[in-house]
Amino acid sequence: MKNIDIQVISKQSIKPSASTPDHLRHYHLSFLDQIEPTIFIPMIFFYPKQADHIILTKKQLVDRIKNSLSESLTLFYPLAGRVKNKLYVECNDEGACYFEAEAKCKLSDILQNPNPHDMNHLLPFELDDVNGLPLIVQVTFFECEGITLGVGINHEVADGFSFIKFLNTWSALSRGETDFRPPIFGTAKLFPPRDMSGFTLNFGIVKDNILAKRFVFDAAKIAALRNRYAEDKDTDNYQKRPTRVEALSAFIWNRFMVSTQPKETRSNKIYTILHAVNIRSRMEPVLAENYFGNIYSIAVSVPSMENEDGFEEILKPVKDSINNINPEFVKALQQTDGGHLDFLKQRSTQISKGEVISFRFTSLCRFPVYEADFGWGNPVFAGSARWTFKNLVVFIDTKVGFYLSLVCVSKVLIEVD
Structure with a gap:
């Protein structure tokens, strides 16, 4: 939709x-929090006009959202504070930033072909306009009496998994429910913070020339891709059929390379594929799912440039890198020596010089994004906005079980056939 008027x-x-009690007023960030970019993770939820059996005035609806958000902030108290210098959150109860807006169009005008660029208008600020805010919210009213709920959480305080846990706790409180597991804080004890003086890990973030497009892969296309890569094998190296995320990652990576990286320019560069991996279940002992914060790591793989369309050239390095995120790897992350931080500093320098080209995949698949029912039904659509990352793919389940892929690239838009 062009020129959305909000x-x-x-x-x-x-x-x-x-x-917030005095003894909780100083929330330390962990090392894994510190190395996150200063951006909001965005999610937009679309709710149509209320069903006939649900009668809420506009004021009642707004009050329910705000009151339940207020209750949620008591549980998730760092989200009502202010982030200070990538070191801690001052839990001063200043509150979450909350906007209300009106759109001069109908929900259907956007939903007939959701455009990630439109989604950014359904949030209070640009994704990199953080200014220490942990949480931003915008409720937008449409002419059809539908609404959107746009929420952004500061990546310095939470990963996608914690974000969805917060949203579903908030919606449960809005419905009057109390049967949920409250968040557990304290990841700074598990991953002690480091001295980050003079180092900002914001590589990959650019302000301009980011193009974003969404693609929907139905079950048949995903199955065909998985079978295609499973068939590309030999007797010695064949592994089981790739997962949906692995197969789609390989396909999109291939199209990225063909479309934007001519073979004659590849010889002096290192190409890496990055996958975000939740490490809660990869720790010993396993960490509870309701631990709040950034509790994930990046699996880095370097595919062969001989034939990037082949199973072994892409998928084996990806599988190996994900499998290497194991308890031993996590223990190394918990060490306070230079190890992982030194690697990040080196890689940041290489990327800034153009020596390393990275393509990042993150997945919200199987996350309960469609459970965000605030008392007037589940969303008919949930999606992300245009990120300020270049070379980023976000996978999200659709409501009917297909995969939605948001692709953000610099200058050249990948057309997936």
Whole structure:
């Protein structure tokens, strides 16, 4: 949709329903929090006009959202504070930034062909306009009486898994439910913070020339891709059929290389594929799912440039790198020596010089994004916005079980056939 017209009609801060105790006022960031870029992770939820059996006035709907958010902030108290210098969150109860807006169109005008660029208008700020805010929210009212709920969480305080846990706790409180597991804080004890002086890990983030497009892969296409890569094998090296994320990653990586990286320019560069991996279940002992923060790591693989379309050339390095995120790897992350930080500094320098080209995949598949029911039904669509990362793919399940892929690239838009 072109020229989406949205007018902000109110702005305020939503404070916790109860004051944060004095002993919780200083929330230390972990090492894994510190190395995250200073951006918001965005999610937009679309809700159609309420069903006939649900009768809420506009004021009642807004009050329910704000009151349940206030209750949620008492549980997730760092989200009501302010992030300070990648070191800690000052849990001062200043509150979450909350906007209300009106759109001069219908939900269907956007949903007939959701454009990631439109989604950014459904959030209060640009994704890199953080200014220490842990959480931003915008409720947008449409002419059809539908609404969107746009939420951004500061990546310095939470990963995608924690983000969805927060959203579903918030929606459960809105429905009046209390049967949920509260968050557990304290990842700074598991991954002690480091001295980050003079180092900012924001490589890959650019302000301009980012193009984003969404692609929907139905079950038949995904199955065909998985079979295609499973057939590309020999007797000695064949492994089991790739997962959906692995197969789609290989396919999109191939199209990225063919479209944007001519073979004659590849000889003096290192190409890497990055996958975000939740490490809660890869630790010893296994960490509870309701631990809050950034509790994931990046699996780095270097595919062969001989034939990037082949199973072994792409998928074996990807599988191996993900499998290497194991308890021993996590223990190394927990060490306070230079190890992982030194690697990040070196890689940052290589990327800034153009010596390393990275393509990043992150997946929210199997995350319960469609459980965000605030009392008027589940969303009919949930999606992301245009990120400020170049060379990024976000996988999200659709409501009917297909994979939605958001592709953000620099200058050249990949057309997936």
